[in-house]
Amino acid sequence: MNLKKKITAALTAAALSVSLTFGAPVASADAGTIIGVGSVLIGASQKNAALNKQIRYYDESEQGRLELYDAFKQKYGVSENGAYKAQLDRVIANLTNGVAAVDPTIKEKPYIYFVSAQSSINAACSMGHVMMVNEGTFKNITNEDEIAAIVGHEMGHGQRSHVAKGNKKALQKYVIASLAGTAVGGGELTSIIAGVAFNHSVAHGSRKYETEADLLGFDYMVNTNYNPGACAAVMQKFVELEGKSKRSSLEKIFLPSDHPDSDKRRDAYVKKLFEYSGKHVTAKDGIVTVNNKILMKVAASDTMSSAERSYFVLGNLAAAYHHGQSKEAATVQNGTVMLGNQPIITPLAGDEDAYTIAERLNSIK
């Protein structure tokens, strides 16, 4: 039931309650059946208390979050693709360790998640660390580091309880204000809250929360073996998909209209990578620079544009600088340019050869 219908139903129930409650005292069992158990006049503070209790139930209790998990599976369907499920298991396990490095509370409330049967590129995190990633995400994004960047963003929402916080505000606004001055039975109020909580139960929506989730996702990624450049790379992919008018395939939950634009989010990640590298490395339009000198123009691959792929080179270089590997020499090992023990790039057709890149890196690093 949508919010409007919920409220309409509630108001209808409220009207019934009011008329009966203000009539003769309920004396018979029949009358009790008609008005429903617990149908009483309650004030704003009691509505608030009921609302907070319901949100806590979904967000904090094991029973509540499992209920939400089942409701999500019911609503969005569960993918039957075993490979996608195995990949999500791996991504969540890796990121859980990445989160734990900066926020150990994740150990007390591990994520419960599934691959949904939805075909759009999307992911969502609800209350209670309930998460889903759409089948369409795996189908369209074949690079696991980029999937991890998306899941890391979701975990940012989860760790900061964005949905519970956002719901509290939304529910207070819609339920409390809409029903101000009317009476709603305790049970009815609970069911309205449950309905609204579910419908408002996916993250994404406020710019403040989106920016926070993006930054947290980066902090989690750098504590995994994933390439931190994937955060910028996946935003570049979104920019390109949007540019090709394929926005419809990017469902609005991940890209709501009041959301910071993908290019701005990408640029924010590039800035994070620059800082992570100790202000040594950046990339723009496919060109990677080290200490303000051009290292290379990165070629496109079969699955990535030049710009998207350049952020992986940037991520590797940033990691090398961050971990002190930039003090070591750049070398070529089995066709891959290395900086110390950190792989930087395996040149493809269209790139310069590995030895040329390594030599230039040694001269400017």
Ligand SMILES: [Zn+2]
């Ligand atoms: Zn988000």
